[in-house]
Amino acid sequence: MMGLLAQINASMEQLKLLDYSGALNLGSLRLRTEFTVSIFYRSKSAGAKELIKHCPTEQSLQHVQTALTSMMGLLTRIYASMEHLVLLGYSGDCLGSLRLKTEATISIFHRAKAGAKTANSGRKKGNEQEMHLLYFDGGILLCDLQTTTTTQDCQYFIHKFCIPVESLGFAKNSRNSNERFEIWDTKSGNSAKYCFVIKISNEDIRKMLIRKLSKKLL
Incomplete structure (x- = not known):
C-alpha cells in the first residue's frame, strides 16, 4: 500500500494559476x-x-x-x-467543469472592425506562441505552463487570456488555414481586441474540441 x-x-x-482574476472554483x-x-x-x-x-x-x-x-x-x-481547483482573489462566477486541456500553437490577430465579415483582420500581433488551452463549461483559458525554480518539477499555469462562453466567438476554419480554427471575445476583457487562431497538433483532440464548441455555440 x-x-x-x-x-x-x-x-x-501541482497545478496553480497565477495572475488570473477569474473563477474562484474552476471545477x-x-x-x-x-x-x-x-x-x-x-x-x-x-x-x-x-x-x-x-x-x-x-x-x-x-x-x-x-x-x-x-x-x-x-x-x-x-x-x-482532484475534483476542484481553487483560485484566490476572484469575485467572478464559476467556469464549471474542465472538459478538455491541450497544448496549442496560437497566433494572435487584431480584431476586424465592426461590421466586417470575419473577426480576423489579418493584422498579426507578434509571433506564434505555444500555450495550453483549458476548455471549461463556462469558457476558455489560454495559459502558459511554467516550472518553478525553487521546487523541482513543480509546474503551474500562468493565465494569459480568458473568454467566457457567453461572449465566445468561434469559427471552425481560420482565414489562414482550414487546419486551424478561430476564437474571440465578442464583448469585453483583455481578449476582446484580439482574434486567436488555434492550431492543435493532435487531430483527435482538435476534432473533439471543434465538435464541443460547435455543439455549444453554433
Missing part, C-alpha cells in the same frame, strides 16, 4: 492525473483480485480482501481530492 501511495504521489503534479480538473490514477486503479485492483483466487487459507484471503478494500477507498479519496 505504501509503495502504491509513493508511486501515485510521484505521478501527481473538475482531471485530465492530467486521473488517467495515471486510473491505470493504478485497474492494475493494482486486478492484481489483488487475482491474488484472491489463489489464497491458500481463509486468513490470507481476509488479508487480501482487506488490502483490496483499503486500496479502493484510497483511490476513491484521491479522485475526490
